[in-house]
Every structure is written in structure tokens, then in C-alpha cells.
Amino acid sequence: MTNEIKAGDTDATHILAADHRAVEELFERFESSKDKNKKAEIAMRICNELKIHAQVEEEIFYPALKGQIDEDLLKEAYVEHDGAKVLINDIVAAGADDEFFEAKVTVLSEEIKHHVKEEEKQQGNMFQQARAAGVDLEALGEQILARKRELQALADEGQLPPAKLATLAAS
Ligand SMILES: [Fe+2]
Ligand SMILES: [Fe+2]
Numbered sequence: 171m172t173n174e175i176k177a178g179d180t181d182a183t184h185i186l187a188a189d190h191r192a193v194e195e196l197f198e199r200f201e202s203s204k205d206k207n208k209k210a211e212i213a214m215r216i217c218n219e220l221k222i223h224a225q226v227e228e229e230i231f232y233p234a235l236k237g238q239i240d241e242d243l244l245k246e247a248y249v250e251h252d253g254a255k256v257l258i259n260d261i262v263a264a265g266a267d268d269e270f271f272e273a274k275v276t277v278l279s280e281e282i283k284h285h286v287k288e289e290e291k292q293q294g295n296m297f298q299q300a301r302a303a304g305v306d307l308e309a310l311g312e313q314i315l316a317r318k319r320e321l322q323a324l325a326d327e328g329q330l331p332p333a334k335l336a337t338l339a340a341s
Contacts, residue, residue, distance in 0.1 A: 180311035182231055183290065183297040185318075189223045190286045197279040210266035213275050217258045220282070221333045222321040224251045226314045228336060234310055239299035243288065247296065248337050250285045254278060255333035262332065 175184045193216060200212045228251065235244055257278045264271065290297045301307065324330045 180308045182307045182311035182314055185311050185314055187290050193219050200275055217262050218325045218330055220258055221330055226317045230313045234305055235300050238303040238305055243296055252335045252338040254281050255335055259332045
């Protein structure tokens with residue numbers, strides 16, 4: 171499995187798919203790890219990666235697809251992100267001592283698997299639709315890379331705030 175994209179490849183769908191592969195690999199490592207501290211560390215990495223990924227999709231990628239692809243698919247993607255964000259924020263806040271910690275990470279991985287299928291794996295997926303609609307994927311990819319760098323810098327300093335919900339009322 172490779173998470174790497176070729177140097178100079180700024181196609182947004184390649185960048186986002188590489189993120190998906192990286193997170194899938196982290197979920198596999200989480201599942202196979204027996205060490206509690208290691209699991210906690212991997213879970214925090216997963217949460218940061220997914221927060222950054224969802225944020226760049228919602229700030230840059232999804233808005234560029236509005237009116238260009240199936241509206242229901244796009245709306246469901248926002249709601250699926252919010253469902254994942256509720257779990258992510260909870261996992262970060264409650265930590266590895268929570269009795270439901272492993273269950274929450276497992277359910278998160280299942281939600282993400284479903285979401286990634288709709289973005290890039292199933293027939294007529296979001297990425298295919300974006301390409302077919304002639305969306306400028308290179309221009310979007312450059313913006314995504316720049317924004318990812320900013321958010322990663324925040325994450326590296328431990329300053330990444332909890333994920334904000336876009337469609338669900340926070341309770
Ligand atoms: Fe994605
Ligand atoms: Fe997404």
C-alpha cells in the first residue's frame with residue numbers, strides 16, 4: 171500500500187485519496203496494536219488527520235462541487251462528516267481510559283469506510299462525478315495542500331481545535 175502521490179501531482183482527488191489510504195492504515199495499526207499507550211497515540215493521530223481532512227474538504231473541495239455533482243450525495247457527505255466529528259471530538263475529550271474508547275474508534279472506522287466508498291470507491295462516486303463535470307482539480311489541489319500545511323502546523327503544536335459541526339446542532 172502506498173500513501174504517496176507523485177511530486178507535482180496536485181490533483182485534489184489524488185491528494186484526498188492519499189489521505190484516505192493513510193487513515194485506513196492507521197485504523198489497521200490501531201486494530202492490531204495490543205499496547206494501550208500505542209492505541210491511544212494512534213487514535214489521537216487518526217482524529218487529527220480526519221479533522222484536517224474534513225476541514226479542507228468542507229472549506230475547499232465540497233463548495234467547488236456544489237451545482238456540479240449530485241446534490242444528495244454532497245449533502246450526505248456533510249452529514250456523514252458531522253457524525254464522524256461528534257465521535258472524533260468525543261474520543262479526543264474522553265481519551266483512552268473511557269470504557270467505550272475502543273468501541274468508539276471502531277465505529278468511527280466503520281463510518282469512515284462507508285464515507286470513503288461514496289467519495290472514491292463506489293460506482294458514480296463523488297470524485298468521478300467531479301472529474302466528469304470538469305471541475306479544476308489541479309487548482310483545488312493546490313489550495314488543499316496549502317491549507318493542509320497550515321492545519322498540520324497547528325496540529326503539530328497541539329493547537330487544533332475541536333471539529334466544528336456544519337449540519338447538526340451541537341448538544
Ligand atoms: Fe475524504
Ligand atoms: Fe469526506
